[in-house]
Amino acid sequence: MAKVKSSEPWIVDYLHSRAAKQKLPLDVTLELTARCNFSCKMCYVHNTDCNRLQPEELTAAQWLEIAAQAKASGTMFLLLTGGEPFVRADFCEIYEALAQMGFVISLNTNLSLLSERHLALFDRFPPNRINVSLYGTKNEIYAALCGVPAFETVAANIETLQARGIPVKVNSSLTPQNADDLENLMRFCDARGLVFKGAGYMFPSARLGSTGDRLPAARVAALRAQTDRHLLSPEELADRTQRILSGVAYERDRDCPEAQEGDGVRCRAGSTCAWIDWRGNMSYCGMVPAPADNNVLTQGFGACWEETRRRAAAVRLPAKCKSCEYQHLCNLCAASQLCETGGYDAPPPYICEISAHIPAAYQAVCEEIKKEHAHEDQL
Amino acid sequence: MKINYEFVKREIAGEYFLIPIGEAAKVFDGIIAINELGAFIFDCLPECADAQAVTDRILERYETDRATALADVLAFFDALREAGIIVE
Secondary structure, X not given: OOOEOOOOOHHHHHHHHHHHHHOOOXXXXXXXXXXXXXXXXXOOOOOOOOOOOXXXXXXXXXXXXXXXXXHHHOOOEEEEEOOOHHHOOOHHHHHHHHHHOOOEEEEEEOOOOOOHHHHHHHHXXXXXXXXXXXXXXXXXXXXXXXXXXXXXXXXXXXXXXXXXXXXXXEEEEOOOOOHHXXXXXXXXXXXXXOEEEEEOOOOOEOOOOEOOOOOOHHHHHHHHHHHHHHHOOHHHHHHHHHHHHXXXXXXXXXXXXXXXXXXOOOOOEOOOEEEEOOOOEEEOOOOOOOOOOOEHHHHOHHHHHHHHHHHHHOOOOOHHHHHOOOHHHOOOOHHHHHHHHOXXXXXOHHHHHHHHXXXXXXXXXXXXXXXXXHHHHHO | OOEOOOEEEEEEXXXXXXXXXXXXXXXXXXXXXXOHHHHHHHXXXXXXXXXXXXXXXXXXXXXXXXXXXXXXXXXXXXXXXXXXXXXX
């Protein structure tokens, strides 16, 4: 089956453009819980204390009150995430009420806990899309990375969703435990017509105060090139490599565009998007700690949105990046800058190192392709 | 005239949309953008028995003639039938 590339309907782009001008929170993420049945080494939300902290989670009624305020403020798109949203016993109650309010709803899940009850719910109120975190193509990889040998369950559940016509996108976080499985992950998605997005760069968890178990910078760069090799045609890859080597910017991830020249926030975070964590605190991005004094329950959605916009607008990336020879291919964003360094002054060494390895990584992939073609010609 | 009420009208950033929920979302994959008059007509539907009644409401609110208003209503009804919002 052909490789599937992600695309966003034009109306979404248009609405974000309109909403940005009118300062509306068009797209809001609700982090329904920090609890998860997995314990992934790179997770930025979940830790072993979360179950103890469950009483601090918002109730279904509180989430629905927040959603009502969001709707009145102009929110159209909701992303429900966690933790793992399905660990909430009242997930179906929350989801159904949100769907009936007229939101366009997407969902992030590890898909290991999908039940008949969830399926019946999605039959009645189909989600816009379900984003599945897929961590490998073997139970052993899941056991090593997530602590649960869940691959076969997740794979079967993906097929169940697809059989019911529910759009599924696969997101894969690449870590020392599963990076070697990248080709298999991409083949798994190709065979099922799934949109795939892999990421070798893992944010340090500023929310949990840990760096996690990350790949060496050179490996992150190599994985980016490997992913592009799979997703792009040989001609497209050659063109991209040429642009990288010659210092010409190219269009990449529309959700997380690369930063430039002492920029502010370049993505939609804090412009048309907000994130509300499991305690009800709002921030411009889920990767950064949400300020406790920006709580939607106590301050109200509108006031929190104004504060979120103000904080996002104040962000300025390091001036030193302005003269960097790798700025055209750097993945630095406001959130990664803050998570890596705790501030906005000095460039983050890990991301600088990744960027410095990217030209060689793409060159290496192009060389591999040439050798393979030469070998094929000889046969 | 039977209306499928599994469409929620939303005004977002000055634009109007009909968003399918429930069974309607399975039949209609997407969202429907409508203009201000479309939004007005959609709001009139629960209280209006037919196109003539909707036209009466338009004439109360907008400066136009009956023939033009009725033509617009009928054209909009066709679009609503195609989307499954008017089911008979």
